[in-house]
Amino acid sequence: MKHIFIGLLLWYANNLCAQINAGALDFTFSNDGYDTQNFSANEEITGLIQLSNSKILATGFTYLNDTMRGFIARYNSDGTLDATFGDSGFQIMDFGDFTLSPKDITITTSDKIVITGYVLESGINDGFIARFLPDGQPDNSFNEDGLLRVDVASVYELLNDIEIQPDGKLIAVGIADIEINTYTVVIRVTEDGLLDTTFANDGIYISTIADTYGNSLDLLADGKIIVGGRLYSGLDNKSMCFRLTADGILDLTFNDDGYFIVYFGDEDESCVKVIGLASGKIILCIYTVYEGAYHTKLLSVTDEGLIDNSFGYYGTASIDSIKCVDVAVDLNGDYIIAGNYSHFSTDNFRIAKISTAGIIDSTFGNDGLISTHFEASSWVNRIAIQNDGKFLLGGLIGDFASDIAISRHLSEDAVGISDDQNNATISIFPNPVFNYCILSAPILFDKIYLFDLAGKLIATLPFTIAQDGLSFLYYLSIPEIISPNMYILSATNDKAIHSTVLFKE
Numbered sequence: 001m002k003h004i005f006i007g008l009l010l011w012y013a014n015n016l017c018a019q020i021n022a023g024a025l026d027f028t029f030s031n032d033g034y035d036t037q038n039f040s041a042n043e044e045i046t047g048l049i050q051l052s053n054s055k056i057l058a059t060g061f062t063y064l065n066d067t068m069r070g071f072i073a074r075y076n077s078d079g080t081l082d083a084t085f086g087d088s089g090f091q092i093m094d095f096g097d098f099t100l101s102p103k104d105i106t107i108t109t110s111d112k113i114v115i116t117g118y119v120l121e122s123g124i125n126d127g128f129i130a131r132f133l134p135d136g137q138p139d140n141s142f143n144e145d146g147l148l149r150v151d152v153a154s155v156y157e158l159l160n161d162i163e164i165q166p167d168g169k170l171i172a173v174g175i176a177d178i179e180i181n182t183y184t185v186v187i188r189v190t191e192d193g194l195l196d197t198t199f200a201n202d203g204i205y206i207s208t209i210a211d212t213y214g215n216s217l218d219l220l221a222d223g224k225i226i227v228g229g230r231l232y233s234g235l236d237n238k239s240m241c242f243r244l245t246a247d248g249i250l251d252l253t254f255n256d257d258g259y260f261i262v263y264f265g266d267e268d269e270s271c272v273k274v275i276g277l278a279s280g281k282i283i284l285c286i287y288t289v290y291e292g293a294y295h296t297k298l299l300s301v302t303d304e305g306l307i308d309n310s311f312g313y314y315g316t317a318s319i320d321s322i323k324c325v326d327v328a329v330d331l332n333g334d335y336i337i338a339g340n341y342s343h344f345s346t347d348n349f350r351i352a353k354i355s356t357a358g359i360i361d362s363t364f365g366n367d368g369l370i371s372t373h374f375e376a377s378s379w380v381n382r383i384a385i386q387n388d389g390k391f392l393l394g395g396l397i398g399d400f401a402s403d404i405a406i407s408r409h410l411s412e413d414a415v416g417i418s419d420d421q422n423n424a425t426i427s428i429f430p431n432p433v434f435n436y437c438i439l440s441a442p443i444l445f446d447k448i449y450l451f452d453l454a455g456k457l458i459a460t461l462p463f464t465i466a467q468d469g470l471s472f473l474y475y476l477s478i479p480e481i482i483s484p485n486m487y488i489l490s491a492t493n494d495k496a497i498h499s500t501v502l503f504k505e
Helices: 002-016
Strands: 034-037 044-050 056-064 067-075 090-093 099-107 113-121 124-132 147-150 157-164 170-178 181-189 204-206 212-219 225-233 236-244 259-262 268-276 282-290 293-301 316-320 323-329 335-340 350-354 369-371 378-385 391-397 403-409 427-429 436-441 447-451 457-460 463-468 471-477 485-492 497-504
Touching: 044 403, 056 391, 056 403, 067 113, 090 124, 113 170, 124 170, 124 181, 170 212, 170 225, 181 225, 236 282, 268 323, 282 323, 282 335, 293 323, 293 335, 316 350, 323 378, 335 378, 335 391, 427 497, 436 485
Parallel strands: 044 099, 044 378, 067 099, 099 157, 124 157, 157 212, 181 212, 212 268, 236 268
Antiparallel strands: 034 403, 044 056, 044 391, 056 067, 056 099, 067 090, 099 113, 113 124, 113 157, 124 147, 157 170, 170 181, 181 204, 212 225, 225 236, 225 268, 236 259, 268 282, 282 293, 293 316, 323 335, 335 350, 350 369, 378 391, 391 403, 427 436, 436 471, 447 457, 447 485, 463 471, 485 497
């Protein structure tokens, strides 16, 4: 019976050579599926966008002389930094000796780069919008120096999300502390970098409800603006959205008073992303916390501001074990959710997939959810969909000092490339393994990975290599923190994947 079981495991391992599941790291990206960069003690990616030429733009913050500064990084399609951009692919946003923290990035039709976030100087937070030329240099035609600081008559404000209207004007959402309360603010800026006085009150809309926090906005097909975020209500946070007319007036035809507020009864809730559909319907991406565990919900709202019962289960699709931070619509119209498990976890960079009808895609990962395991703590902030449908995630990796991190994931099952090497055999000795073992194979490998039996990446294994006649010997170190169990060890090169069973003592 034991021989039959081992045979089935070997069959399973060999079939891993033929297929890699959707959501898995794309090993053609930066050689192992992800790239990290270290420019200072702490840094992270907070904004991510796919360009039409297949290159990738990221923004975030790093530190220069102990001061937080924004950066723009441009990557080639293979995950390497684009040396033709900025300083070897990396451009510091230097507008002065003050803190600058980006939150979102977008791009104009003329390939100019637009970034929003906040600046901190002399104890005062202002929201900002900055525009850069395609080469990463400040665009001096935008408010004279490329930077617009937005002051809503308060000591604390920031901008979280930004979109570009078809006419080139910029719409951003964030918050401002006014007197003792926090309000959501929406601002519109002209192409010249000035507040648009034709919008709301001299370019600035302030929510009519206090204690709201605006996280996200989207533009609807009829020119209206949908805003999503959360509402503080006593000890609870509720999810909310409201709709504005194209000229910045609260749209009272939306749920009778302009607002849609939902509460699932959990300890903490917030809408982190809002998506306006061509039909006029709205998708809210919401995280909730119950008994310390995170959950994500997609909620569909009709054009009238009512729950759309045709979506999911009475308007809602729910998935556990993920705190959503962002969501994107893939090439098939399905929703790809990026999120995390918990702080200081190595199993963040999570992806969930929900169909356009609000049904969890059970064929994706483990019942609709897949997580990437790194050797250090990680946290994802943004997701973007590539032109070929693959998923890009941006965030950080690091236990005590974080590095910027970007990964690429397959959007569908991938079949491995067949060649004569696939007939090669690999072996491990000793097996079972305690801390060290030797992998023997007649070919050269670039990377060696350890997966559990569910296909989850457990570790990227370090190794040294020696040659013994016609065989290559790979001396592997198995981390002590890996629990005793059965695993699949996969060795890869640019032509094939080879797998076998490993027993950890």
